[in-house]
Amino acid sequence: MARNSDHKEMVITIEGLCKSFGANMVLDDFNLSLHRGESLVVLGKSGSGKSVLIKCIIGLIRPDRGIIRVLGQNVLTLSHDALDEIRVKVGFLFQSNALYDSMTVRENLEFPLRRHSFNLTQSAANDMVMEALHNVGLEHTVDMMPAELSGGMRKRIALARTLILKPEIILYDEPTTGLDPITALEIISLMKAIHEKYRTSSIIITHDMKCVSLTADRVAMLIDGRCYAEGTYDELKMAQDEKIKQFFQ
Amino acid sequence: MAKFELTLPENTRRFLHDAGELSRFAARFFAEGFSPRYEVLEFVRQCFVVGYKSLPLAGLTAFIMGLVLTMQLHPTMVYYGVEAMIPAMVGISIVREIGPILTALIFAGKIGSSIGAELGSMKVTEQIDAMEVSGTNPFKYLVVTRTLAATLMLPILVIIADAISLYGSYLGINIYENVSFYLFFKQIFDHLLFMDVVPAVIKTFFFGFAVGIIGCYKGYYSSKGTEGVGRSANSAVVVSSVMIFILDLLAVQITDLL
Numbered sequence: 001m002a003r004n005s006d007h008k009e010m011v012i013t014i015e016g017l018c019k020s021f022g023a024n025m026v027l028d029d030f031n032l033s034l035h036r037g038e039s040l041v042v043l044g045k046s047g048s049g050k051s052v053l054i055k056c057i058i059g060l061i062r063p064d065r066g067i068i069r070v071l072g073q074n075v076l077t078l079s080h081d082a083l084d085e086i087r088v089k090v091g092f093l094f095q096s097n098a099l100y101d102s103m104t105v106r107e108n109l110e111f112p113l114r115r116h117s118f119n120l121t122q123s124a125a126n127d128m129v130m131e132a133l134h135n136v137g138l139e140h141t142v143d144m145m146p147a148e149l150s151g152g153m154r155k156r157i158a159l160a161r162t163l164i165l166k167p168e169i170i171l172y173d174e175p176t177t178g179l180d181p182i183t184a185l186e187i188i189s190l191m192k193a194i195h196e197k198y199r200t201s202s203i204i205i206t207h208d209m210k211c212v213s214l215t216a217d218r219v220a221m222l223i224d225g226r227c228y229a230e231g232t233y234d235e236l237k238m239a240q241d242e243k244i245k246q247f248f249q
Numbered sequence: 250m251a252k253f254e255l256t257l258p259e260n261t262r263r264f265l266h267d268a269g270e271l272s273r274f275a276a277r278f279f280a281e282g283f284s285p286r287y288e289v290l291e292f293v294r295q296c297f298v299v300g301y302k303s304l305p306l307a308g309l310t311a312f313i314m315g316l317v318l319t320m321q322l323h324p325t326m327v328y329y330g331v332e333a334m335i336p337a338m339v340g341i342s343i344v345r346e347i348g349p350i351l352t353a354l355i356f357a358g359k360i361g362s363s364i365g366a367e368l369g370s371m372k373v374t375e376q377i378d379a380m381e382v383s384g385t386n387p388f389k390y391l392v393v394t395r396t397l398a399a400t401l402m403l404p405i406l407v408i409i410a411d412a413i414s415l416y417g418s419y420l421g422i423n424i425y426e427n428v429s430f431y432l433f434f435k436q437i438f439d440h441l442l443f444m445d446v447v448p449a450v451i452k453t454f455f456f457g458f459a460v461g462i463i464g465c466y467k468g469y470y471s472s473k474g475t476e477g478v479g480r481s482a483n484s485a486v487v488v489s490s491v492m493i494f495i496l497d498l499l500a501v502q503i504t505d506l507l
Contacts, residue, residue, distance in 0.1 A: 060378050084384040098379035101370070112383035 008035040010069075011169055011201045012057060017066030019052055026052050027063065028225030034169070034201055041204045041212045043247060044222035050205040051095065053222065054171045057203070058092050059083050071168065088116050091167035091200075095174040097158035099146040106142045109133070109161050116165060132160040135197075136190060152183035159190060163198075170194070172204040176211050188214050209247065221247070274392075274466045281386070282393040292394040299360050299395070299461075300402030304409065306359060307352050311410035314351055315343060315417030323425055332426070333436070339418045340437030345449050348411040350497060353456040356403055357489040361464040364395050365485030368468025369478035377469070392465040399461030404453040444507065452500040456493050463489040 012034040019027040026049035034040050044050045055061040057068055059075050068075050070086050078086065099108050109129045113120060133139045136156040146154060155175065162170060175191060176184035188211055195202060195215075204215055212219060213233050221229045221236065223243055229236060237248045257265070319339055326332045368391060371377050380387040419433045467485040471477045 055378075058382055060381060080386075087382055087384055092379075092382045094375045094379055096375050098375040100376055100379070101374075102367075111380075111385075115384040 008038075010034065011036050011071055012203070013067075013069045014053075014057070015067040017053070017056065017063050017068065019049070019056060019061065019063040025225055027056075027066075030066070030222070030225060030227055032220055032227055034203055036168075036201050037199050039195055039202050039204065039215050039217045041206060041216035041219045042222055043207065043212055043219055046207060048222050049225060050207075050222055051173050054092070054173055054203060054205055058087065058090060058171060084116075088165050089168045091162035091165065091170040093155075093158055093162050093170065093172045093175055095177055097146075097154045099154055099158055099161070101146055103146075104142070105133070105138075105144050105146070105149075105157055108146070108157065109164050112161065112165055128164055132164040133157075135163055135194065136160045151179055152186060155179065155183075155187055156190065159187075159194070163194065166198065168200060170200050170202045172202060172206075174206055174208075175204065176206065176208045181210075184208065184210070191215060207247075270470070271463070271466050274469070275462050277388065278393060278396055278462060281388055282397065286386070286389065288390050288394050291390055292397060295394045295398035296402055299398040300405060303356060303359055303402070303406060307355050307406050307410045308413045310351060310355055311348065311414040312417040314347060315339065315414035315419075316421040318342065318347070319418040319421030320424065323422070327425075335422055336418070336428075336433050336436035337440035340415060340441055341445055343414045343418070344411055344441060345445050346497075348414055349407050349449050349453050349456065350493065352407045352410045353403060353453065353460070353493045354490055356399075356406065356457070357460045357493060358486055360399060361460045361485040361489045362482040364399075364461065364464030365467040365471075366478055366482035368392075368465060369471030369481035370475075372469060372471045373474055373478060388469075392462075392469060395465055396458065396461035399464075400454055400457040403457030403460070404450055407453045408450065444504070448500060448504040448507070452496065455496050455500070459492040459496060460489045463492060 010033045012032075014030060014032045017027050017030040018025070030053065032040075032042075032053075042050050042053060052061055056063045057070060057075070059078075063076070066076075071089060073082070073086060075083060075086060099105075100111065103111065106129055109132055110125050113125055113128060129142065130139060133142060136159055138153060138156050138160070141149060141153060141157065146157070149157065172191065175187055179187060191202070191204070192215060194200065202215075204211065206212060216233050219231060219233055219236050220227050221244060223229075229239065229241065229244055231239075236244055239245065239248075319335060322335055322338065323332065326335050326338075368377075371391070377387045377391070380390060415434070415437065419428070419430060422428050422433065464485040467481040467488070471481040473480075
């Protein structure tokens with residue numbers, strides 16, 4: 001595993017990442033690294049390419065150029081099977097939750113388990129489902145359909161599904177978007193609790209400054225397709241650069 | 250040197266683009282459909298959804314069609330004094346053409362739209378991406394299973410619908426005359442040839458494939474939110490219905506050559 005000059009183990013490194021959609025250059029020579037156990041927030045305006053960035057990391061979008069190393073392996077050169085092995089270790093919380101409408105909460109949570117663990121007994125699967133639901137405080141919803149849940153509950157279930165494979169890294173795509181301030185705060189607390197309990201490394205994509213201030217060990221600002229600035233929340237808040245100041249006003 | 254550029258109208262360009270993309274999508278079905286991992290459980294579930302759940306609708310329309318066709322034919326056939334030929338005429342019409350086409354169109358309306366809407370809604374709510382992240386090949390899990398189920402279930406539905414339709418015809422003829430069940434079906438099978446039945450069944454595999462692959466294609470590449478989902482469902486029905494008629498036309502030409 002790669003280590004940087006401070007001897008911190010790096011779980012994700014991104015070098016020279018470029019991605020364009022037609023004439024629109026979304027990521028232009030983007031560089032970033034995530035250390036083990038770190039909570040990194042990528043901050044940027046809507047449509048600045050934040051979601052594209054984490055979808056490139058998990059292999060959902062293929063970039064035009066660049067290198068993305070996840071847990072030491074370049075995901076852009078991996079076979080489909082090898083990429084699936086990496087995906088077991090990287091959880092992804094979708095902005096829209098992406099719960100399967102036609103399945104119950106239990107089936108939603110069992111789905112990734114069944115795909116990755118062929119020899120899992122029903123009793124072991126039940127235990128893992130209940131543990132994941134316990135982590136998000138929604139054991140009673142196990143046999144409910146996603147349509148019967150509120151927005152906040154769906155987000156929690158989506159988080160439980162992300163957690164069920166006990167990933168080393170979690171990628172959060174706008175985890176508080178569309179939630180009321182109280183529910184958003186609950187989700188942020190849950191993310192912090194999970195981070196502390198499992199010592200996961202996480203990249204959080206957001207433009208919600210409350211979420212940034214409460215979750216970030218480090219903040220990277222994605223502006224004009226590049227990593228425009230990096231630092232702690234307080235360092236960036238004090239910055240005099242106009243583009244950075246816009247976010248903290 | 251003079252530069253030659255072929256400028257096509259926008260509609261034509263879009264049609265050619267769609268036709269090309271659909272062909273690539275179908276080629277991907279053959280490339281991925283017959284290599285492991287096989288999604289057997291999902292395939293069986295889709296056979297139940299696509300086949301068994303379409304049976305009441307297909308059966309009802311087939312029954313009415315057999316009954317109505319016989320009742321409409323009866324006065325004319327009596328006028329020409331050939332009412333004895335009604336079972337043979339209805340039997341050949343239903344088995345060769347009306348059964349396959351009608352069932353396929355009902356199937357396109359019910360299953361094509363349902364597949365288009367389901368996959369379209371999964372696409373716009375990132376469920377397909379979630380499936381990929383969960384270590385599942387969404388093409389195999391969603392497209393291969395549904396297309397294969399549609400391809401295999403439609404011929405079975407057509408055979409059952411043909412039988413129900415002929416039974417409807419038997420009831421229809423008994424409104425006017427007293428014809429025994431045995432005599433009615435003997436009349437049909439005496440005139441029905443091997444070459445009436447086999448090509449009619451074979452073409453329904455192609456109809457089923459067309460409905461499945463077009464529904465999946467429209468849903469899988471759905472975009473622009475809920476409006477796009479509605480458009481996918483609608484366009485899946487329209488395109489697969491037109492495709493059924495085109496395939497039928499080709500099937501008739503090929504059968505005539507045999």
